[in-house]
Amino acid sequence: MTGKTHYLICDIDGGPCGIAWTAAGVVRFQLPGNDAATxxxxxxxxxxxxxxAEPSPAVAEAVAMARRYFAGEEVDFSDVPLDLAGQSDFFRAIYEAAxxxxxxxxxxxxxxxxxxxxxxEAARDVGEAMAKNPVALIIPCHRVLAAGGRIGGFSAPGGASAKLKMLALEGISFAPPEPAQQSFGF
Structure with missing residues (x-):
């Protein structure tokens, strides 16, 4: 991290979220939880x-974007400045790709x-990077799935069900499989 770290807890659809930043950019985003204290x-x-602290204009815009996202509006976080100091070069490359x-x-x-x-074999490394993603949503780890397009894990509050809800906001559903073909009964 670069310099002093500030944070803000704010309400959005789905509950209170948290954002932390330095002069270089957002260093952590906490997805909505049950209550502000948690x-x-x-x-x-x-x-x-x-x-x-009160957010900088860039952080205030990131919060506004998160509010719009959780209200179901298509949002692109790719220009939100991040401070990923302390992350390995490989993790930073993974985050950039995500x-x-x-x-x-x-x-x-x-x-x-x-x-x-x-x-x-690096798929495990990608999974580890997603699990350790410090700025979930802004680095959209919820869009990275397990082999075969399965939902996989999610380390944020709510686990895989939170990941499913976020993907559903984006129009992606994981419907249960069709029932096996039934016998004709003769």
């Missing part, structure tokens, strides 16, 4: 030195690894 605790668990996924678009851990020129 959201604050989760945000500060990784950033205990952060201090509450940021190119647009509203309603998904990929898999393996496909993202291949896009980066890494072998199939």
């Amino acid at each position: 959201t604050r605790r989760l945000l500060l668990r990784r950033l205990p030195e952060a201090e509450p 940021r190119r996924l647009h509203w309603g678009e998904t990929t898999t851990y393996g496909a993202l690894a291949r896009e980066l020129g890494a072998g199939p």
